[in-house]
Amino acid sequence: MTIHKACPIALHPDGAPLRIAAFTHPQAGLQIVKGTIEARENPAKAAARELFEESGLETKSAISIGESEDISEGQTWHFAICRVAPPVRESWQHYCQDDGGHLFKFFWHPLNADPTGFALPFQNALNWVSDHLR
Template structure:
């Protein structure tokens, strides 16, 4: 099964932060979703980012690679999305997934070790993203 992972980064005080959220039932995660049938990967990245965070990405996000998650053997495709709006330090977005859930967004230092609050799949994904730093 193919999944799309739109990532949003920011540089703050010589530190690179990645946008993450606390899922009310499943710990700290990255935005991720299923690529719909016949949907272009770039469009899926923009759509998923909007559905899960409320953010509107600029067109043509940059493909940074794909990675098979060992935990569940899913193939994840990572796209670096740019958002022109000034983003807050934290915010809550009501997502329609799972009957309607509130996702608590915040910035996480990319090179900080993830805590046990991170689902193992997203720890794997974070490791992959760190390895792609030359593409940022």
């Protein structure tokens, strides 16, 4: 059974260079936002929900840009562009309720930067996003 994941691509509104919201998980290292799509939930709406739950960022629209079964075995990742309205901070912290609660430390990761250092599925996801937004 395939697990479906929503991955919001929250881009910094200045657009130059393209930067995506990323964070340091206190137990699992560098990541980007993603989460499980609930039963009968639209993947783009799930991306917007996950973005808010994990980062505190809100988006007025989430637009699906594709999916991949090559990010993590047994999972299909659904990607959606989420426009974040300015102003935005260069870094921030957000307390996420998932898995008993964690404080995530966010920053903006340039999409043209090497994703080495991120956990492997997130390296794969960043490469997918970079390839599809060129």
